Amino acid sequence: MNIEMGIRWMELFNEEIQNEKDYLTQLDTPIGDSDHGNNMSRGMAHVVKAIEEQKPETLNELLKLITTNLLSKVGGASGPLYGSAFMGMMKAETAGEEWAKILKTGLENIQMRGKAEQGDKTMVDVWIAVVEAVENGELTHELIDEAVEATKPLKAKKGRASYVGDRSIGHIDPGAYSSGLLFHTMLRAEAQ
Amino acid sequence: MNIEMGIRWMELFNEEIQNEKDYLTQLDTPIGDSDHGNNMSRGMAHVVKAIEEQKPETLNELLKLITTNLLSKVGGASGPLYGSAFMGMMKAETAGEEWAKILKTGLENIQMRGKAEQGDKTMVDVWIAVVEAVENGELTHELIDEAVEATKPLKAKKGRASYVGDRSIGHIDPGAYSSGLLFHTMLRAEAQ
Amino acid sequence: MIKKILNNPDYIVDEMIDGMVLSHPELIKRVPETGIIQRTYDKKGKVAIVSGGGSGHEPAHAGFVGAGMLSAAVCGAVFTSPTPDQILEAIKVADEGKGVFLVIKNYSGDIMNFEMAQELAEMEGIKVDSIVVDDDIAVEDSLYTQGKRGVAGTIFVHKILGYAAEKGQSIEEIKELAENLIPNMKTVGLALTGVTTPGSSKPSFALADDEIEYGVGIHGEPGYRREKLQTSKDLVDELLKKLLEEFEANSNNRFAIIVNGLGGTPLMEQYVFANDVHKQMKDNKLEIKFSKVGILMTSLEMQGLSLTLLRLEDDFFLEALKATVDTINW
């Protein structure tokens, strides 16, 4: 990952979020409160606008910008979680870590903030699968899709979806889906 | 009219009102506020209950009982109007007037209270037609029906129906219809 | 069918009154076996302000009974004026020896029942006077109709007359105040849905999924025009234009306003609408000195709202509106 790739990544991620905004909200309807599409769309619009205006020149500047914008524009549960993820990533980047370790630190920060474990049917499930695959150099689009899809049969134990208990079974977790988009676009940005 | 006939009249009128309660409310929907059925039903239920309990022995006692119950139980526009009608009738009866004159005094009291003229699309239209026919000794069921039906093409100038202006045209006036029931049952009570 | 939380439509008003009194015993009490809600407040030899009308408009009027506002409110059946005997009883329990002033909304039924009660009370030696509120400009005022209806502006009348009474004004002064107040107050409403009375199966009128109706009354009376749903800005534009036409050109540009929810419209939407009212009044160089936003005079579960403008011709109006009162819902 470098600064050009990182900017491309955010542009692609924003495009996907705007395209899939309604679908994200739709996922957040049976097991949530119908706002995940709006939340991510608002946040990512600000991220790309800030990139255009502030023209970050290093990966570290970019990660910092992503962090502040997600933290201050998303709100809800996903705002502090994605915000914490990028804050952790920024710190690991400052410490000179490599990309796999950077992503892993992002995941650790999500878990520190949200206390979710694997199998709780949250974005954490996707992050765990992705971080492991990146560490082994085997991240693929298929693997991401599978990790997202794998949240479907689970019963939610964290977040709003936990309120509906057994009725959360059979639905993809919206935060898992948006994290899927994050990593799909990461792969595409790296490949370009 | 005498006390037995009068009691029969109220019993028959009450039956019709309860049977036609929903229809009266339906008439009061496009050009009113959907309560004429409820109002008349509540009032007449109290009238027959009071007759059973108080067993009036003269026509005058009966008219007084009808007056108080309609005045204190109906409310809305029809309560004071029917109440005033029977109050006038009671007074005319006290003065020893004959039935045609008694009914005419009822009508006068309605007009004194409500200020409606013939053709304003109210119960007054039916009362005028009926009083005239009784004076001439030619009241029939057909004549009553025609008087009720005749309110349909009119534009309302009094009461709630006047708010809808031209849109009141084409609907039978609910108070005219309930007055029609009053006089149909009067004829039937007299015939029995 | 519209879903409602109730037991039996025939007892809905009765149970509602009991619910109010049980919930607020420190402020109000029920005159037993009547639809009269009276304040618990000690009598002090002042003029009593009494109002009433059909039910289904809550918090009007019982929610405005208390120190500084109404002495008593008479609750009729749903959308049905209360009867003269009930109004008479309210006059009697409210009287503090200085006379009773009735606030009547301009409907045939209300006028006739209150008039009869007034006659009966006067026969019993109680001094009674009254004012008829007819703020709803949606209906044309002419010799050939009942005239304009009384709607949400009635709450300002309660507040301002209630203050005058509390200040110790005589019934004659209150009458004069009321006669100054009414011509300066105009209201117009709009509905997103019709309304279904408890126990009926059909709404008063039906609007399509993208329709609104301008100029509806508070008893499900249809209005003056049906249109496609528009933005809040455009709704305000229509209502404000309609209202301002009714005020004569005048150097006095100070107003008090009510944005009144009709029962089913949430506060969020009422405030978005209020924001547009404030902005457009400013564009018209008109100053808003007092705003009241919320549910004050409703029509059961109707979605929609009304806008009231009161021109502050008299400084006393504003002083009265700002005074604190002790009621459930002001």
Add this chain to the structure above:
Amino acid sequence: MIKKILNNPDYIVDEMIDGMVLSHPELIKRVPETGIIQRTYDKKGKVAIVSGGGSGHEPAHAGFVGAGMLSAAVCGAVFTSPTPDQILEAIKVADEGKGVFLVIKNYSGDIMNFEMAQELAEMEGIKVDSIVVDDDIAVEDSLYTQGKRGVAGTIFVHKILGYAAEKGQSIEEIKELAENLIPNMKTVGLALTGVTTPGSSKPSFALADDEIEYGVGIHGEPGYRREKLQTSKDLVDELLKKLLEEFEANSNNRFAIIVNGLGGTPLMEQYVFANDVHKQMKDNKLEIKFSKVGILMTSLEMQGLSLTLLRLEDDFFLEALKATVDTINW
């Protein structure tokens, strides 16, 4: 499609806040370019109580900002917790030098955002403490869920802590009071309709024309059971049974209650329901010392209501509830 009065769903909260502030400039002001509503009331060196959360629950929380209740409220997007920077800013503007006490509803989003704000404020040297309100017993509390939600009871928390702050209690005393209060307060709700967020085309859940749902949340979260519509008596019976099971047997039988309309249910129905609550509480030999009926914590235009019981373990609770405040909507 559900009809709403608005201009653009993206600006609905922004315009609502402007509408509130323009309508009540004597009570509240907006911190420019934020979703923060602050009271105009002079600072007096007391602890500040700050609350907030997603919008769409009006009058909560901005309607409870004012003397004797909240110092500030932070409004997030519709059904979306506000962000840490906004909460931090609210803490800063509210602080009177004696520390800031946060009232947080138990949702992942709220907890995380408020927690981050608290960390940031403490880094800036402001004393901050907080309580998490989780009164909604419809959701089972277990290690495997987020736990119970914070709903209408939150308004009693604002009122009681606001009174304590006004009385000059320290942040430690307020924390202790809050910790005594929360376990004594339980709420459960029911819906007649689902709810549609501004801009979406589909409701959160759909109920048939004769169905209700017990145990819904205030963000369109479905509840614990769906049934045919019943009488008010039966609805109260179900909710009360469910609530009373949650209270340990106790010699103290004095309660305060909230009958809270969810946004689209008129006051008339709320009072019919309140009447049944009062009667059935009495049948259970439980005494109601204080009632609050009306719209306090809504869910946009949802039809339905919730019932809150607060056991009056401490005489201070009742004293605080009865105190007068100067807010728009208490």
